[in-house]
Amino acid sequence: MADKKQRLVYSVIDFLNESIADGTVKEEDKESLEVAIQCIGEAFGVDPDNEEQAAKLSIKPATLLNVFDVFLKTRERTQASPTAQAASTSAGPSSPSAANKGEADKLKQQGNALMSSKKYDEAIDAYTKAIDLDGSNPVYYSNRAAAHASKNDHLAAIGDAEQAISIDPKFVKAYSRLGYVHLQ
Missing domain, CATH: 1.20.5.420 (Immunoglobulin FC, subunit C)
Structure with missing residues (x-):
């Protein structure tokens, strides 16, 4: 400590x-x-x-300003839609619909193609949209962690890898992403 x-x-x-x-x-x-x-x-x-x-x-290579920036962006994302958050907490946890899961998977595939083209910002956007549709899938967080790591935004990559692990502690690829970032 x-x-x-x-x-x-x-x-x-x-x-x-x-x-x-x-x-x-x-x-x-x-x-x-x-x-x-x-x-x-x-x-x-x-x-x-x-x-x-x-x-x-x-x-x-991170700096205190980078860390603070990640914190602010994370807080903005979690506070972006108070009405949606209130609805989801009052109704209890809900599973994404089959349609949302299908659309999220398409966005993941789009993100993967963008990663192959080294269009990391666009890939991050695609994975973020997939997460918005289905936040229960650790793959989307893990892939977004890879995109952040490719941009050398290691703090954001760590956050996404840890989120993937919290969703599924047996999802090995998330540990791999986390280990990679810590080695950088």
Whole structure:
């Protein structure tokens, strides 16, 4: 657990240092921010200048901004249609209709063809539409994870692979996707 917190602190420090370097922070605020970085690092036992610690704690190629962006996109998706969510929760869990399952499978095939053509954004859209029609099929999440991984959006790929696993813990391909992303 300490490693998880230290990784977060390392990411915050990395973000703050990048903000100093790229000019996001005004010149007159740099010294204050450098002091804050030092205090935060000492409080959590994180030294960004320690190469061994940096290798252990860094989340690169992801950044804190990437992680936050994935969080915001996920939250937007889950809050996109409050009326639809209210209807689904009040009526209880429902299975997709046969028509929705058929359409979702067509969208998956479309996504697969787009992946073969290296049109990753379009493939992600196709898989997302399939998920909207049938969110109970782990294959759609797993395939979307592959598309995200192909774009080097590893955090989104991890989220989709984990979702596929939560739907079907025996779905081996999702573990493969997750392992691939963690190796990147």
